[in-house]
Amino acid sequence: MIEIAATGPLNTIQDLGRPGYRNVGVTGCGAMDPLALTIGNILVGNAPEAAGIEVQTFPFRLRFSERSAFAVTGADCRAKLDGVDLPPWWAAEAEAGQVLELFPPLKDARTYFSLAGGVDVAPVMGSRSTSLRGGFGGLDGRVLAAGDRLETGAATPLFLPKDGYGVVPPSIALKDVFSSADGGALVIRALPAGEHDLFGADAERFWTQPWKISARSDRTGYRLSGDPIHPIETVEMRSHGVVPGVVQVPPAGEPIVQMSDANTAGGYPKIAGVIEADLWRLGQARIGSLLRFVPATHGEAKAVEKALAAYVEDVRRTARLVAGALAAFA
Structure with missing residues (x-):
């Protein structure tokens, strides 16, 4: 379990979305940066459909009620765990009582907090994503507030290095695939x-x-x-x-x-x-x-999609290797 200690407006629980209901007027919702949430879930051993927290207003602060593995991905929000700096795109383990703080990013807009086991709220139409317009999903269909306590799902046993580990952000790993800014x-x-x-x-x-x-x-x-x-x-x-x-x-x-x-x-x-x-x-x-x-062109779109899928698979393979190597010495 975690407790939200401080938050701004618009921070919500999101997963990868609610497909299959657009024909009846239900929007898909889901993470604005699905790649960041996907990588966060991989780093903490979650299933792809696990929900996390999308943070787009800062500062944001939460307290761990029990020992938990977590990851912070997306915008570099200069995260700190009990005052100790964490690198961007990083997974680590927190002890009960420790506090994670996220600060306004210097660039980019949204940070994703992933927790081993995922944020455990009731699925609505197959998704835990918050629909603010519909007032459903997530935590009672609303934004997170200070004092909210969020349960976590059953987590797969996970072995992390003592100080945690991270991945190369996609903007760097795929710099030859994703064009840099053109004149700002x-x-x-x-x-x-x-x-x-x-x-x-x-x-x-x-x-x-x-x-x-x-x-x-x-x-x-x-x-x-x-x-x-x-x-x-x-x-x-x-x-x-x-x-x-x-x-x-x-x-x-x-x-x-x-x-x-x-x-x-x-x-x-x-x-x-x-x-x-x-x-x-x-x-x-x-x-x-x-x-x-x-x-x-459609061909270019497919090539970019293939490069992105290869990056995700490389992260998944690396996470398995790290966990496997540490488990062998446990």
Whole structure:
């Protein structure tokens, strides 16, 4: 068990999402950076579907009620365990009574706390993710508050080095796969979508200009500020299904990128769709930061997805080797 000692708004329990219910209007939810949560679960020996805590407002502080293995991944929040610095993307063991503190990251937006056994709350429609809009999942469908006590599930016996261990962050390990910032703008790959050509010359400006993430952005979608783009003719569209990564353009001409709590349907024209393997990077983009979209092909999207899967498998293999080597000497 852990106890939340201090937290800000918007910090929630999340897993990898709630697929299969969009047809009845239920959004998928789940971690904005699913890669960080996946790696955290691997480091503490959890199943892929285990829930953790998504922290996006800081400082955040929790107290361990019992000896527990944990991992901190995602944004480097300068974590401290009883005042001792922890490296980013790190797994360690805490004793009962110890306090973990997470501070505002210098870059990136969200940190993930994973606990051996996972955060044990009742699943709703197959997921423990919090739906703030729906008011269900997670802890009573709400954000975490100081004083909340969270149970943990049954944990697999885990052997960790005395001072813990970590992995190379994906932004470094995959630096040849994921483009660095272009003139201060985060480069995000996307595929042209159904109504792309309806924007005529403005479609080209969508790809060439930088877009700023507006303060009106949240887990549902990122509203982008920039030189507006408009279709060359007014098109009457029926509402259609949307998923995370879809880029829609409302009448005002400033795009909206659907995110983890994406609407299940919408009638705005779609100009592009972010490739799935780049969604974790978009999930770490901060309000006020710049984005630049670059067109990708289906072949490029598959190649990036393959590189990401290889990275995850390498982390999984390393975690097994570490645990196995230590178990042999236990």
